[in-house]
Amino acid sequence: MSHHYLGSIELWFSVTAALALAWALIFYPMLAIWTNERFKKWPVRRYLFWFAGVTAAGAALVGPLSEQAHTSFSAHMIGHLLLGMLAPLLLLYGKPMTLLLRSLPRDLARLLSRILNSRYIHFISHPVVASLLSIGGLYILYRTDIFIWMHQSTIVYAIVHIHFLVAGYLFMMSILYADLTPHRYSFRFRAIVLILALAGHKILAKSLYAMPPAGITTTDGEMGAMIMYYGGNLIDLAIILLFCYSWYKATAPGRVVRAI
Numbered sequence: 001m002s003h004h005y006l007g008s009i010e011l012w013f014s015v016t017a018a019l020a021l022a023w024a025l026i027f028y029p030m031l032a033i034w035t036n037e038r039f040k041k042w043p044v045r046r047y048l049f050w051f052a053g054v055t056a057a058g059a060a061l062v063g064p065l066s067e068q069a070h071t072s073f074s075a076h077m078i079g080h081l082l083l084g085m086l087a088p089l090l091l092l093y094g095k096p097m098t099l100l101l102r103s104l105p106r107d108l109a110r111l112l113s114r115i116l117n118s119r120y121i122h123f124i125s126h127p128v129v130a131s132l133l134s135i136g137g138l139y140i141l142y143r144t145d146i147f148i149w150m151h152q153s154t155i156v157y158a159i160v161h162i163h164f165l166v167a168g169y170l171f172m173m174s175i176l177y178a179d180l181t182p183h184r185y186s187f188r189f190r191a192i193v194l195i196l197a198l199a200g201h202k203i204l205a206k207s208l209y210a211m212p213p214a215g216i217t218t219t220d221g222e223m224g225a226m227i228m229y230y231g232g233n234l235i236d237l238a239i240i241l242l243f244c245y246s247w248y249k250a251t252a253p254g255r256v257v258r259a260i
Contacts, residue, residue: 012154013161017061024054028099035103042099050094057087057165070151073216073224080228083161084134085235088168089176089242097180116182125182127190130174131197134167138204147213171197176242187247194243198236205229 028050032042059065060079068075097116101109115121123129141147141160149156173181175190205228212221 013158014062014066016158017058017161021054021058021062025051028094028096031099031103035099039102046094046099049090050096053087053090053094056082056090060087061161073212073220074227077224077227078231080138080164081231081235084138084164084168085232087165088172089235089239091169092172092176092178095179101180116180118182121182125170125174127174127185127193130167130170131193131200133163134171135197135200135204137163137167138201142204142208142213145214148215172239176239176246178242178246187250191243191247194239198239201232201236202229205232
């Protein structure tokens, strides 16, 4: 990767990301344990999902992989899969909004509910909008100069990574109703959006294989595109299985199936 990289980006962003990740790892279990005194015990699997999600995000934001991503498109793409797909999926099944809601005082809980049911949240969490923010954002990143700018500006670098995580979470939330959601669209509608979104991700991967972003060598670009395509397939399969399981659980007559 031939982009000019500013060393201050790595230091500033790594320290900030490390502090945020450490806070997420500490605060979540503390909150869960505290609420256990008033509500049903928080399931162990929720802790595991949350810790795994934070770890996946941390691997992409801090450490060797993050450092290599500045000079290797392949490493960058591994980071994309971890931060934009795997971490949001795992974090969603940690049910952070449910945990937060049950930990707040009544007035604040009502305020949070109003925010979740606001027009803005309804809009950005709509399956179509969320998929455009997530998949469409990738097209904008790799097919414009933003991919170059992110390695030249601390602000752009931070915005791109935050967008990866937040847009990925919104997409997972809009398709898989594993946590609190401000809307309820049909399984058929969400299935169509999911199919189109996954197809868009694969089309982008194939286009990157044929024409990598500016400044990326052909070999590195092809490897990164293959990682995006085949690595994305594994996470896509998990999303599809979870979606189909939730559909089956909601429609199977006379069956009581424990939620994931």
